[in-house]
Amino acid sequence: MTEASMRFEEGEGFARRMDAEDPLRSFREEFLFPQSPQGEPLVYLAGNSLGLQPRRAQQYVQEEMEDWARLGVEGHFHARRPWLPYHENLTGQTARLVGALPLEVVVMNTLSVNLHLMMVSFYRPTRERFKILIEGGAFPSDQYAVASQARFHGFDPKDAVLKLEPRAGEDTLRTEDILETLERHGSEIALVLLGNVNYLTGQAFDMKALTQAAHARGCRVGFDLAHGAGNLRLSLHDDGPDFAVWCSYKYLNGGPGALGGVFIHERHARAEGLPRFEGWWGNDKAIRFQMGPDFVPLPGAEGWQLSNPPIFQLAALRASMELFDRATMPSLRGKGDRLTGYLEFLLDRLPSGFVRITTPRDVKARGSQLSLRFSKDPRRLLTRLSEAGVCCDFRSPDIIRAAPAPLYNSFQDVYRFVKVLESHARD
Numbered sequence: 469m470t471e472a473s474m475r476f477e478e479g480e481g482f483a484r485r486m487d488a489e490d491p492l493r494s495f496r497e498e499f500l501f502p503q504s505p506q507g508e509p510l511v512y513l514a515g516n517s518l519g520l521q522p523r524r525a526q527q528y529v530q531e532e533m534e535d536w537a538r539l540g541v542e543g544h545f546h547a548r549r550p551w552l553p554y555h556e557n558l559t560g561q562t563a564r565l566v567g568a569l570p571l572e573v574v575v576m577n578t579l580s581v582n583l584h585l586m587m588v589s590f591y592r593p594t595r596e597r598f599k600i601l602i603e604g605g606a607f608p609s610d611q612y613a614v615a616s617q618a619r620f621h622g623f624d625p626k627d628a629v630l631k632l633e634p635r636a637g638e639d640t641l642r643t644e645d646i647l648e649t650l651e652r653h654g655s656e657i658a659l660v661l662l663g664n665v666n667y668l669t670g671q672a673f674d675m676k677a678l679t680q681a682a683h684a685r686g687c688r689v690g691f692d693l694a695h696g697a698g699n700l701r702l703s704l705h706d707d708g709p710d711f712a713v714w715c716s717y718k719y720l721n722g723g724p725g726a727l728g729g730v731f732i733h734e735r736h737a738r739a740e741g742l743p744r745f746e747g748w749w750g751n752d753k754a755i756r757f758q759m760g761p762d763f764v765p766l767p768g769a770e771g772w773q774l775s776n777p778p779i780f781q782l783a784a785l786r787a788s789m790e791l792f793d794r795a796t797m798p799s800l801r802g803k804g805d806r807l808t809g810y811l812e813f814l815l816d817r818l819p820s821g822f823v824r825i826t827t828p829r830d831v832k833a834r835g836s837q838l839s840l841r842f843s844k845d846p847r848r849l850l851t852r853l854s855e856a857g858v859c860c861d862f863r864s865p866d867i868i869r870a871a872p873a874p875l876y877n878s879f880q881d882v883y884r885f886v887k888v889l890e891s892h893a894r895d
């Protein structure tokens with residue numbers, strides 16, 4: 469079904485039919501759902517906070533546990549999947565997920581750590597060009613990261629951090645306003661750092677247009693894809709940002725505190741002229757274990773690795789990445805647009821004034837998440853949802869973020885969620 473032909477209907481029969489016709493429906497069986505007190509699987513709409521556990525994750529972690537027990541240090545070479553090159557098991561899948569060359573991606577560390585490592589290389593302020601452009605509504609960790617980087621280089625964040633704000637009375641940023649800011653302040657901006665999608669509003673940006681505009685002004689460009697990886701259809705290589713970072717515990721289902729991912733564009737594969745922090749895992753594999761004094765960086769994103777990675781975390785992540793690879797992002801985004809469109813359709817039929825959708829209506833300007841603001845006793849609503857076996861994310865004072873994940877959510881999940889909202893609205 470194409471986006472233009474999306475036609476929704478109100479009754480539950482429609483949701484059942486959509487599920488029966490869904491070519492991705494079998495992926496739901498690959499996940500473990502937390503249970504409600506009544507012993508039913510939760511209607512889990514919080515995959516944008518912490519994705520569910522893939523069934524295979526335990527097995528994959530267990531295999532590494534066994535190989536550790538069986539082989540000790542020899543597991544580095546003789547495990548079923550040797551640990552020395554273990555992160556390479558994820559390279560192809562990660563590259564396909566984000567639309568990158570294998571050379572451009574690596575799975576390592578966690579998001580905020582990687583953001584700092586990227587800023588070491590890509591935030592190179594001078595007296596004339598020292599600003600960082602971010603969203604006023606950027607995720608707190610990103611705000612702390614940019615402010616501390618500015619201070620680290622001797623700048624006052626009040627001068628160095630430039631924040632984009634929506635127009636008065638609007639919830640999200642207009643592309644034309646971002647372009648205008650780049651036009652006006654571009655020559656002072658060293659780095660443009662945007663969240664895609666924004667964690668709070670669910671807004672997705674036109675990465676290519678913004679990257680080109682920022683590059684034309686001589687700025688470096690990075691994206692925080694914490695809410696983009698596994699959610700949006702990404703073409704990082706073609707869109708051309710200098711770097712991107714993401715975490716793997718939200719849409720990517722890598723488990724709590726899962727390893728993050730990094731993209732560094734091919735044009736920086738040899739890091740010519742870029743400083744970076746170095747560690748032995750970024751060193752040329754041929755000489756890494758000679759333990760010599762010289763660092764010869766691996767080409768591409770791998771050259772930014774510092775430490776040998778946690779194998780159990782990589783093992784758990786493999787389970788989910790295999791599913792993404794099988795389902796493919798274009799199919800997932802297609803179903804995601806139908807699921808989220810259906811949610812929007814049902815919400816629009818609730819009593820007027822009860823809920824306001826702050827996420828853009830244009831499917832190209834969002835992923836799976838809808839951010840909803842409720843006028844009527846939002847905390848009571850939250851309790852009601854959890855009593856009814858619905859799990860979603862609440863941000864004070866009145867925002868619920870609902871993200872049907874196309875890998876494991878169903879149209880019936882969406883239907884049940886809105887039924888609870890409806891009973892609250894009519895109460």
Ligand SMILES: *Cc1c(COP(=O)(O)O)cnc(C)c1O
Nearest residue numbers: 578579580607609663667694715
């Ligand atoms: C979830 C999230 C983070 C979390 O950072 P960690 O370093 O993984 O704890 C950072 N930035 C954004 C935009 C997020 O959504």
